[in-house]
Amino acid sequence: MGEEKAQKRPLFIVIEGVDGSGKSTQIELLKTRLNNRGHKAYITHEPTDSPIGAVIRNIMKGRIQTSPSAIAALFAADRLDHIYNDVNGMKKKRDKEGYHIIASRYYFSSYAFQGEYVDVDWIVHLNAMAKKQFPADITIYLDVDPETCYERITNHRSDIEIYETKEKIKKVHQAYLKYFREFDQGENIVLINGNQSIEAIEKDIWTVIAPLL
Numbered sequence: 001m002g003e004e005k006a007q008k009r010p011l012f013i014v015i016e017g018v019d020g021s022g023k024s025t026q027i028e029l030l031k032t033r034l035n036n037r038g039h040k041a042y043i044t045h046e047p048t049d050s051p052i053g054a055v056i057r058n059i060m061k062g063r064i065q066t067s068p069s070a071i072a073a074l075f076a077a078d079r080l081d082h083i084y085n086d087v088n089g090m091k092k093k094r095d096k097e098g099y100h101i102i103a104s105r106y107y108f109s110s111y112a113f114q115g116e117y118v119d120v121d122w123i124v125h126l127n128a129m130a131k132k133q134f135p136a137d138i139t140i141y142l143d144v145d146p147e148t149c150y151e152r153i154t155n156h157r158s159d160i161e162i163y164e165t166k167e168k169i170k171k172v173h174q175a176y177l178k179y180f181r182e183f184d185q186g187e188n189i190v191l192i193n194g195n196q197s198i199e200a201i202e203k204d205i206w207t208v209i210a211p212l213l
């Protein structure tokens with residue numbers, strides 16, 4: 001055996017957090033950091049930009065009315081498309097094209113957002129295939145005071161969605177923490193203090209990602 005380091009499979013990194021927690025900001029910085037070190041990185045998000053994702057966005061904007069269970073099922077369908085789509089699916093991007101994948105949101109978002117309205121065990125069941133077939137190497141939760149998130153959202157945006165009231169953000173934050181404890185089996189979940197400066201958070205994220213490369 002030579003000294004050469006075995007080529008590891010690219011990573012699937014999930015960034016979770018309530019709205020305004022800084023996911024998009026940190027995902028861009030992580031991509032840049034990976035690129036600067038010679039790694040290919042692909043950024044993506046849920047709900048996706050697919051037709052299923054578009055339906056979900058319309059529901060979240062209040063333009064389409066439906067039931068919470070239908071929303072949970074649509075998210076699960078969107079997620080499976082996100083994994084398996086032949087054009088830009090995450091599996092293809094990682095396994096055929098060699099990109100590290102950085103996704104804003106995955107199935108813990110479904111647990112946290114819909115678990116209040118629908119039996120969470122059913123949501124877990126709906127997402128079992130995604131978890132089995134395309135597990136995250138690491139799920140990073142940007143742990144931010146909900147009040148701070150609300151301020152960040154309202155300071156910067158006018159199109160508030162159905163999940164973006166102050167009370168709702170608090171509830172979703174609590175739900176994330178609960179379900180991270182409850183469904184931690186087979187997961188690699190890391191909480192990062194997202195109340196810090198953008199630079200400090202970026203450094204903390206890099207500290208957990210670098211050893212996985």
Ligand code: ADP
Nearest residue numbers: 018019020021022023024025152156196197198
């Ligand atoms: P998310 O993708 O989780 O909704 P964003 O990355 O879009 O969050 O951040 C929401 C807003 O907060 C943006 O205007 C962003 O510039 C700002 N922001 C992000 N991270 C921080 C931070 N650590 N401190 C202060 N403001 C931040």
